[in-house]
Amino acid sequence: MKKKIVILPGDGIGKEVTAEGKKVLEKIGEVFGHEFTFEEAEIGHDAIEATGNPLPDETLIKLKNCDAILFGAVGHPKYDNDPTLKVRPEQGLLKMRKELGLYANLRPIKLFDELLEASSIKPEILKGSDILFFRELTGDVYFGEKGRKDEGKTAYDLMIYQKYEIERIAHKAFKSAQTRGKKVTSVDKANVLESSRLWREVVNEVSKQYPDVKLEHQFIDAAAMKLIQNPKSFDVVLTGNLFGDILTDEASQIAGSMGMLASASIGDTVGLYEPIHGSAHDITGKGIANPLASILSVALMLDISFGLKTEADAVISAVEQTLRDGWRTTDIADGKTASNKVLNTQKMGDTVISKLTKNTEAINMTALNTATYIASTSIH
Numbered sequence: 001m002k003k004k005i006v007i008l009p010g011d012g013i014g015k016e017v018t019a020e021g022k023k024v025l026e027k028i029g030e031v032f033g034h035e036f037t038f039e040e041a042e043i044g045h046d047a048i049e050a051t052g053n054p055l056p057d058e059t060l061i062k063l064k065n066c067d068a069i070l071f072g073a074v075g076h077p078k079y080d081n082d083p084t085l086k087v088r089p090e091q092g093l094l095k096m097r098k099e100l101g102l103y104a105n106l107r108p109i110k111l112f113d114e115l116l117e118a119s120s121i122k123p124e125i126l127k128g129s130d131i132l133f134f135r136e137l138t139g140d141v142y143f144g145e146k147g148r149k150d151e152g153k154t155a156y157d158l159m160i161y162q163k164y165e166i167e168r169i170a171h172k173a174f175k176s177a178q179t180r181g182k183k184v185t186s187v188d189k190a191n192v193l194e195s196s197r198l199w200r201e202v203v204n205e206v207s208k209q210y211p212d213v214k215l216e217h218q219f220i221d222a223a224a225m226k227l228i229q230n231p232k233s234f235d236v237v238l239t240g241n242l243f244g245d246i247l248t249d250e251a252s253q254i255a256g257s258m259g260m261l262a263s264a265s266i267g268d269t270v271g272l273y274e275p276i277h278g279s280a281h282d283i284t285g286k287g288i289a290n291p292l293a294s295i296l297s298v299a300l301m302l303d304i305s306f307g308l309k310t311e312a313d314a315v316i317s318a319v320e321q322t323l324r325d326g327w328r329t330t331d332i333a334d335g336k337t338a339s340n341k342v343l344n345t346q347k348m349g350d351t352v353i354s355k356l357t358k359n360t361e362a363i364n365m366t367a368l369n370t371a372t373y374i375a376s377t378s379i380h
């Protein structure tokens with residue numbers, strides 16, 4: 001198979017982790033005989049410094065002419081410390097999602113058994129959790145009109161949803177639930193917000209086409225509590241842009257660390273794959289970022305964009321084997337981890353690559369394989 005992949009490292013640890021994701025793609029190409037070609041492009045702070053634009057036209061053209069995108073993260077302390085700056089790295093990210101029509105963000109929250117002790121949540125509450133978030137990505141308060149009035153003393157951000165935006169992601173969530181636990185939890189704030197009332201109405205309507213899937217509604221505040229109290233009670237979670245942003249960061253604790261959560265952003269055209277974390281200024285340049293979320297994002301790319309299930313499974317299997325052998329980055333090490341088992345970013349990438357195999361018997365030996373991770377994200 002021949003595929004053209006654009007690598008968008010972005011800022012901070014985005015660069016460090018996508019380098020490892022790219023290495024995994026190269027190795028998969030070599031082991032399974034695929035021809036992956038790579039092009040790099042700029043986004044975020046570096047793009048602003050170089051061109052004044054967080055998403056230069058040149059980048060957008062490359063993105064519109066490739067088979068898949070591996071993205072790192074955007075963000076820089078300069079902008080976090082000065083909210084008055086008008087041109088900002090995050091604008092590049094939002095524009096990219098809108099321009100590419102990436103309206104559905106899939107975030108599988110699945111704990112590798114080896115990391116049961118790495119989370120701040122009790123192991124008995126965590127064990128067996130398997131949640132798939134469908135976060136709407138191109139609507140909501142992030143894209144509604146925003147501004148100031150009354151000489152700057154009043155600010156507003158409009159929370160807007162249109163029926164078709166809710167319908168299309170709801171269908172994806174219900175279809176996916178049919179292949180998993182047959183349950184969708186739709187999260188909104190319909191007791192207060194009009195846009196949430198439309199959300200609920202539309203989700204109820206769509207659900208009629210999926211009688212085999214149980215639908216429940218939760219308010220965002222209750223869902224935030226239940227996610228930690230009883231994560232096993234969730235299967236597919238369907239929610240808007242803002243609520244999904246917050247809930248999935250919370251859910252990273254179910255997976256052990258922000259450094260473990262991969263995501264796929266899909267829509268009508270090309271798919272984009274990225275860890276859910278940001279550019280992590282606090283650890284940038286220290287070589288300690290966990291690359292596994294980026295590597296697991298590669299697995300999602302192989303499956304969802306290229307239909308390469310065995311290859312995707314080989315990646316998951318290599319990650320699992322690495323963890324089983326006791327290798328950790330700092331964020332997922334616990335009190336029992338020996339210091340010589342804690343790897344830097346590059347060595348973690350190299351270790352995963354050393355375990356990549358075409359041997360399906362070895363791949364299938366792992367407990368957490370396609371059946372429970374990748375196939376559970378199936379949207380086809």
Ligand code: NAD
Binds near residue numbers: 073074290
């Ligand atoms: P963050 O996700 O960058 O970091 C949160 C915490 O998790 C930090 O303590 C960080 O060290 C840790 N962490 C994150 N990824 C890790 C990894 N791979 N390995 C080990 N530890 C990891 O969120 P933040 O600190 O709130 O934001 C930093 C910047 O990132 C901001 O500029 C923000 O705007 C941006 N951001 C970008 C995206 C994106 O590009 N998709 C998402 C979130 C935040």
